[in-house]
Amino acid sequence: MDFDFQWLLLGLPVAFALGWLASRIDLRQLQRDERASPRPYFKGLNLLLNEQQDKAIDAFIEAVQQDPDTTDLHFALGNLFRRRGEYERAVRVHEHLLNRGDLPRAERERAQYALAQDFLKAGLFDRAEAAYRALEDTAFRTDAWLALLTLYERSREWDKAIQMAQKLEGAGAGSFASRISHCWCELALDADARGDASAAEEALRRAREAAPQAPRPLVLAGQRLARAGRHAEAVQEWNELLGSNPASFGLVACDYAASAQAAGLAPQARERLRALYERLPSVDLLAALRQLEPQAQARREWLASQLVRQPSVSAAVHLLDETARQAQPLSADEVQALHQVVAQTAKPLQRYRCAACGFEASHYFWQCPGCQSWDSYPPRRLEDD
Structure with missing residues (x-):
């Protein structure tokens, strides 16, 4: 069957006309969308950039009322409420988003994460924990685990904090050895407070196992031995600290000197501290050396x-x-x-300090170089206060 080129010649103008018509329809739709964009939204952004948060919130509320289906406006408004400490209003905004049946999964997870942040900032730790736990199988999982780790540390739930840090390490979120070690040290202190010496020793062992180079387990171990009158063993623990982490030794320098004197090891301790003082002089080492010199x-x-x-x-x-x-x-x-x-x-005490911004200078300024305020420098040096 032969193809008739006359149909092709007739079809080209028709196709061109249809394409032109489609482009005009898309252009009109775009223009309608632009006209439909809520002007209060852009007004709110401008106010926010100018750090006028009160007026920005009013503009965003107006924009949400004009276009209640726009999720980005809700998130912007909720974040503003949270930043201002209006946590109840932030919670209401994000709960409203979660109650919407047409919300896509990604936006629902984002709203859940924002709600968890609201609860955490408001100090509602139990509700924040539940909200973060709901993000277990979402794109926000690692962020939720990090937040939970901080939450457990703030609420002194050290066992849960250790478990969360281990999960984060297992997920490849970085090394949490130091934080795990600190949690075990806190558990050791709690055990000592209730008189459970064996639990305290086990916790310190786990702390050293988690972070072998961490100074705190050695500091606490020596202090426990010194309190028990086992001064020679305390000196031995602190000698290990002196070798592995000399920068932290000042924390126990005076305790070390006292235990060395009690154990009859003052001459050896004095030599070690003098060698350390030559490399890393500090006020604490100075006091310890004075204590050891007879x-x-x-x-x-x-x-x-x-x-x-x-x-x-x-x-x-x-x-x-x-x-x-x-x-x-x-x-x-x-x-x-x-x-x-x-x-x-x-x-440092012979300076003037701006009462508006705290800028300090040895020369008196009538106009502050930091904040440009006039007459903000009291005519008195810091030493006179």
Whole structure:
């Protein structure tokens, strides 16, 4: 059968006309959609960008009333309510979304997550937990688990927090070893508070197992041994802390010195602390070393040398205390070292502070360089308050 090209010639204009008509219909529909877009929505966005939240909320409420089926408007309004602390209104907005039968699954999950955030911010932990649990098999699962972990930590439900952290690790959400270790340490403290020594020891063992490099289990283990009068064992625990996490050793430096003295290990402890102080000088190590030095004159000489090497107010106080105990006047070198410390300490107090924004400056400004306010600097230095 031969094809008649006359039909093709007749069909081309018809096809062109139909295409042109379809494009006009789409253009008119687009124009109608643009005219139908709620102007209060854009007004609300503009007010929000200008940080006028009260007026923005009014505009969004008006937009929702004009177009009650638009979910994005509801989410914007609910988030505004939550940010302002109006949690009941935020809950109502998100519950209204969840009660809609025509809401797509993705939007329903989003509304459920927003509702859980409302409950958490409002301090309704039981309702927040239930709302987050409802997101178990959704795209918000990891976010819900992270929120639940924080919730359990805030409510001191350490067993649940450990389980949630382990689930997050198993799901590849990162390492939670440190948080798990802290939870076990909290359980150890709870066990000690109720007199269950075996449970406390087991919890500390699990804490060290969860995060071998964490300092807190060693800190607590040594403190427990020291309270029990087992000072040599406490020193041994803290020696391990000294080797694995020297930056955290200042937390127990004075306790370490006391246990070392009680166990007859003061000379060895003093040598270890001096070596650490050479690398990481700190106020706590300084106090511990003073505690371990038996000779008064040696303490004074060492404090004076450290005051020159590492000026600090605490070192100055220790030196003045030793001077008062020995009832001997300060030497010229000691006076010079103390003058240097006092001058350095006084510098931050010789500033002016803006009452509007807190900007500090050594020079008095009539107009604040930070917030541009006039006459916002009180004519008194911080040292005068």
